Amino acid sequence: MSSELTIKEDNYNLLVDFFYCISDSFKVSSLKCGGKNDYHFMLAEHQVVISTAGKNLQLALLNPFYHLPTGVDRANEILEICVWDEKESGVKLPTIPWQWPEAKNIDSVLQFTLKNYSVVFSEGQSVFFIYDSTLNKAIVCIKDVNSLPNYFLSQPFFRIFKLWSKRVDLNILHAGCIANDKHAVLLVGRGGLGKSTSSIQCLISGLNYISDDYVLVSIGSNIPMAYSMYSSGKLNANNLKNFPKLENIAFSGKHDFENKPVLYLNKLFKKQIIYKSPIKAIVTPNITLSKNTSYTSISAFEGLKALAPSTLIQLNLGDMEDFSKIAYLVRNTPCYRLDLGSDYTTIAPAITNILNSL
Amino acid sequence: MFYKINEPDVSSESFDGEVLAINLKTGNYYSLRGSAAVIFKLLISGNSADDIVSTLVNFYSTSEKIMLTDLTVFIDLLLDNKLIKESSLYAKTIDSKLFNSVTKEYKKPILESYTDMQDLLLIDPIHEVDINSGWPNKIPNSKTDSK
DSSP states (O other): OHHHHHHHHHHHHHHHHHHHHHHHHHHHHHHHTTSEEEEEEEETTEEEEEEEESSHHHHHHSGGGTTSOBOOOTTSOEEEEEEEEHHHHOOOOBOOSEEOOOOSSTTOEEEEEETTEEEEEETTTTEEEEEETTTTEEEEEESOGGGOOHHHHHSTTHHHHHHHHHHTTOEEEEEEEEEOSSOEEEEESSTTSSHHHHHHHHHHTTOEEEESSEEEEEOSSSSOEEEOOOSEEEOOHHHHTTOGGGGGGEEOOSOOTTSOOEEEGGGTOGGGBOSEEEEEEEEEEEEOSOSSOEEEEEOHHHHHHHHHHIIIIISOOOOHHHHHHHHHHHHTSOEEEEEEOSOGGGHHHHHHHHHHHO | OEEEEOTTTEEEEEETTEEEEEETTTTEEEEEETTHHHHHHHHHTTOOHHHHHHHHHHHSSSOHHHHHHHHHHHHHHHHHTTSEEEESOOOOOOOGGGGTTOOSSOOOOEEEEEOTTHHHHHHSOEEEOOGGGTOSEEOTTOOOOBO
């Protein structure tokens, strides 16, 4: 038992030293890339600043955040994310003072948390970060921004927001989110059931958009609130053909492993991508052979079955405490099944009907 | 023999006579139907199989023999799927509210399992470091200098 504790304490001191060391590397890389560039914005009523070493990283990574309110509010605690690119700056990630386990393949995500430090090595071992929850600060080292996969470019720093959300008592749900001027519905279910298609079709049809894949939610409040994280969306390349209007804003990148181009939606729909909206219903899309889209009320149990496994298992977005919170949300929110028709133009009217009935 | 939920890997939530249980380690999730929801809740609160049979025989109109057979099969299923584990703690706690939304007609306990998330888990496998087993291992005489 005592040797176990010694190992822990030893590792912790290594992490303390390492955090200082990697912070210095970020400073050096900023100097080499022409200075540190800060971009401040609000995420779910919390202040975030992303500091990049040089301007190139800003151009590559910040597009999905440009729809969020900007500005500096010194009264709020700030989540600070400092990022540098090894290739651009020539500043290497400091030697990691521990050994990772042998991962079966390079796509494995390696991670651990020790006290206030969380360390994650992901995206084919091309993105490394350490997050200090006490300082609320993450230092990120990217091997080469031009080699990052599409899913990272469309949802940058998702793994950091996942850790941070715990700290600020928010939940990230695997859900699309569509709203009218008063309130929102969550579109839930595992991948491939039509969340993105429904969300993007609703956006094209004039409804407001909060997300197509991940949404931040405050569940504990009187009325649960959905907050937008990213203005980007993703659609299967074959499906993109059904949305000709979007082809001009689709970015395929060099590393589109999922064959899902990124859609920088704020370029076309700036006014419709909104910051937040109260959640009034949970909708589970379901692909059918019908032509027209229809909807029907379902039990809370069915709603939970659609939302909880895809959030907690598929995306590893929480623990048992989060399961209880999701169950609380579902218990107190009406649930519907959306039977998607082959005629996509019938999706938005069906969701509009649900929104207007709430 | 007594049982408890297989924490921290498993958690469950109860809704109107049904239970949804999730095993985060295996990536499977389960719907507990029929009499399964009430039996599961009695099991994980520390009741013995004998306590459960006598309670259920009083509530449902079915024989003790059928109940015991069904219960034995169901417990094996829960153990096979790593939803419960054996416990040394006995707590005879029969909460009468458990039966509030349960019909008097006996329906066999059903464990419906869903494995559709497993393939998706393999796409982005996560290797969580086990700090308690002394991991990550310190590299002997390591220094935090540049590569």
